[in-house]
Amino acid sequence: MKILIMGAGAMGTAVGGFMARAGHDVVLIGREAHVNAIRSRGLHITGIWGEHQLGPIPAFTTLAEMPEKTFDLVLVAVKSYDTRDAVCLLEPHLAPTTLLCAYQNGLGNAEILAETVGWERVLGARVIFGARINQPGEVEITVIAEPTAIGAYHNAVSETRARAVAEAMNEAGVPTVYTDQIQTILWSKVAYNCALNPLSALLDVPYGELAKQAHTRKMMADIIHELYTVGAAMRIALAPDTAEAYLERFYDKLLPPTAAHYASMREDLKKGRRTEIDALNGRIAQLGHEHDILCPANALLTALVHAREKEVGGQ
Numbered sequence: 001m002k003i004l005i006m007g008a009g010a011m012g013t014a015v016g017g018f019m020a021r022a023g024h025d026v027v028l029i030g031r032e033a034h035v036n037a038i039r040s041r042g043l044h045i046t047g048i049w050g051e052h053q054l055g056p057i058p059a060f061t062t063l064a065e066m067p068e069k070t071f072d073l074v075l076v077a078v079k080s081y082d083t084r085d086a087v088c089l090l091e092p093h094l095a096p097t098t099l100l101c102a103y104q105n106g107l108g109n110a111e112i113l114a115e116t117v118g119w120e121r122v123l124g125a126r127v128i129f130g131a132r133i134n135q136p137g138e139v140e141i142t143v144i145a146e147p148t149a150i151g152a153y154h155n156a157v158s159e160t161r162a163r164a165v166a167e168a169m170n171e172a173g174v175p176t177v178y179t180d181q182i183q184t185i186l187w188s189k190v191a192y193n194c195a196l197n198p199l200s201a202l203l204d205v206p207y208g209e210l211a212k213q214a215h216t217r218k219m220m221a222d223i224i225h226e227l228y229t230v231g232a233a234m235r236i237a238l239a240p241d242t243a244e245a246y247l248e249r250f251y252d253k254l255l256p257p258t259a260a261h262y263a264s265m266r267e268d269l270k271k272g273r274r275t276e277i278d279a280l281n282g283r284i285a286q287l288g289h290e291h292d293i294l295c296p297a298n299a300l301l302t303a304l305v306h307a308r309e310k311e312v313g314g315q
Contacts, residue, residue, distance in 0.1 A: 001019075001024050001025070001072040001073055001165075001168060002024075002025045002069065002070065002071045002072045002073070003016070003019055003024050003025065003026045003027070003071060003072065003073045003074075003075065004026075004027050004029065004071045004073070004074045004075070004093075005026065005027070005028045005029065005030075005074075005075050005077060006029050006074055006075065006076050006077060006078060006086055006090060007029065007030070007075075007076065007077035007078035007079070007082070007086065008028035008029060008030030008031075008034065008035070008059065008077070009030065009031075009077060009133065010131035010132050010133045010139055011077055011103070011127060011129070011131050012028070012030070012075060012077030012103065013028060013030065013034070013038075013043065013131075013133070013139045014045060014131045014139050014141055014174070015075060015077075015103070015169065015174055016028050016057070016075070017043045017045050017052070017054055017057070017139065018045070018049075018052075018169075018172045018173045018174050019168070019169065019172050019174075020043075020054060020057050021052060021054055021172065021173070022168075022171065022172035022173070024168070024172070026057055026058070027057075027058045027059070027060070027066060027069075027071075028057055028058070028059040028060070029059075029060055029061070029062070029063060029066070030059060030061070031061065032061050033136040034059075034133060034136045034137065035059040035060060035061050036136070037135075037136035037137025037138075038056065038057055038059045038136075038137050039056050039057075039058075039059050040056065040137075041056070041137050042054050042055045042056050042057070042137070043057055043137060043138075043139070044137060044138040044139070045138075045139050045140075045141070046134075046138065046139070046140045046141070047131070047139075047140040047141030047142055048141050048142070048143070048144065049141045049173060049174075050173075063089055063090070063093055066093075070093075070094075070095040070098065071093075071094075071095070071098050072097075072098065072099065073098070073099050073100075073101060073165060074090060074094070074098060074099070074100045074101070075101050075103045076090075076100055076101065076102055076103060076104065076109070076113065077103045077104060078104070079104075079274070079276055080104055080105060080106045080108070080109055080276045080278070080279035081274060081276065081278065081279070083102070083104070083108075083109045083112045083113070084112050087100070087112060087113055087115075087116045087117075088116075091116055091117075094117065097121075098117075098121065099121055099122070099123055099157065099161065099165065100113045100117060100121060100122055100123070101122075101123040101124070101125055101150065101165065102122070102123070102124050102125060103125045103127060104125075104127075104279075105127075105193060105276050105279060105280065106190060106193070106276055106278075106279025106280050106283060107186070107187075107190055107279055107280075107283045107284075107287075108279055108283055109279070110122050110123075110124045110153060114153070118156070119152075119153055119154050119156035119157075120156045120157060121157070122152070122153065122156070122157070123150055123151065123152055123157060123162055123165060123182075124150070124151060124152070124153060124182040124183070124186055125148055125149065125150050125182075126148065126149040126150075126179075126182065126185045126186050126188070126189045127148050127189075128144065128145045128146050128148070128189055128192070129141065129143065129144035129145070129148065129175075130142040130143040130144070130258070130261055130264075132267075142261065143257065143258050143260075143261050144175065144257070145192075145254055145257045145258050146254075147170070147175035147176055147177045148166075148169065148174065148175065148176040148177070149166075149176070149177050149178075149179040149182065149185045150162060150165055150166040150169070150176060150177075150178060150179065150182070151166075151178060151179040151180055151181065151182035151185075152180075152182065153182060153183060155180075159178075159180065162178060163178040166178040181237070181239070183236060183237070184236070184237045184238060184239050185239075187227070187231055187236055187238055188238070188239060188246070190227070190280060190283075190284075191223075191224055191227050191228075191246060191250075192250065192254055193280050194223050194224075194227060194280050194281045194284060194298065194301075195210075195220040195223050195224055195250065196210060196220070196255075196263060197263040197264075197265045197277075197280060198263075198265060198277060198280070198281055198301040198302075198304070198305050199216055199219065199220070199301070200262055200263035200265070200266055201263050201265035201266040201268070201269050201275070201305065201308075202269075202301075202304055202305065202308065203216070204266060205262075206259065206260050206261055206262050207255060207258050207259055207260075207261050207262075207263070208255065208256075208259025208260060211251060211255055211259075219297060219301075220247075220250075221243075221247060222296075222297035223281065223284075223297045223298055223301070224243050224246055224247055224250070225243045226284060226288065226293070226295040226296075226297055226298050227243075227284050227298070228242070228243040228246070229288070229293055229295075230284055230287050230288045230291060230293055230295065233291040233293055234287065234291065265277070265305070269305075269308050269309065274309060275305055275309060277301070277302050277305040277306065278302070281298040281299075281301045281302045281305075282298070282302040284298045285298040285299040285302055
């Protein structure tokens with residue numbers, strides 16, 4: 001496939017690197033220092049999926065620098081708050097058959113893509129592995145809880161095309177499965193992120209520490225219950241089908257493999273960057289407001305993270 005990675009941060013670069021290693025035609029769009037290192041020295045991938053040194057990969061800081069070409073697939077891996085700007089920049093470079101995959105955290109990204117290109121060209125992805133850029137041109141895969149899941153919304157993309165994308169990623173070395181329930185799976189991931197990310201960031205602790213304290217367990221339970229109440233009002237098919245069943249799975253299955261992991265939101269706050277809180281807890285609070293459902297736990301964490309953003313950013 002001809003693949004464009006729009007937002008070659010840690011995860012985007014990792015997927016792009018493995019796809020290039022498998023023989024796909026990959027172009028990366030990322031930050032200048034990272035792009036320059038990849039163009040001059042190649043890409044070095046380390047971590048739990050092995051060590052791989054790839055030769056230089058076509059990489060650019062803007063779409064305008066890129067040679068004129070069309071793509072079979074665009075992985076949109078920018079931060080959630082940049083999705084609308086990204087798809088506007090992408091639109092002139094898309095062929096009528098190009099698929100866009102929202103390879104991102106949070107809710108609302110696929111909907112923004114579909115506003116521009118239609119649901120028949122949009123895939124969603126539930127991504128639940130961790131990666132970090134240790135230095136420009138070097139990405140480390142740090143942790144994985146479950147394989148990435150890729151699928152279409154509303155059955156708008158044919159199963160054949162969606163499954164082919166998932167299988168290509170899996171064969172390239174990025175554990176990936178096809179799903180016909182992407183919305184359900186994505187909401188489950190958002191529940192995981194909403195419970196863990198802001199608390200890990202605000203309290204400066206790894207995920208596992210949050211399970212050890214009664215106060216944080218109570219807060220996480222409140223977050224999940226609010227999310228399930230909102231999901232039920234929106235007629236989202238959630239799995240498991242109750243908040244209590246989710247919490248049992250959360251503590252037994254989802255949290256243990258990532259117990260030593262810190263939220264990337266923590267790193268954002270430490271570096272004075274904007275976080276994705278509005279696509280996570282903020283989105284749940286917003287959707288709750290739209291359906292006359294109070295979400296005090298999600299609203300409080302959203303406000304606290306925004307307060308820390310202003311504090312660390314000196315705004």
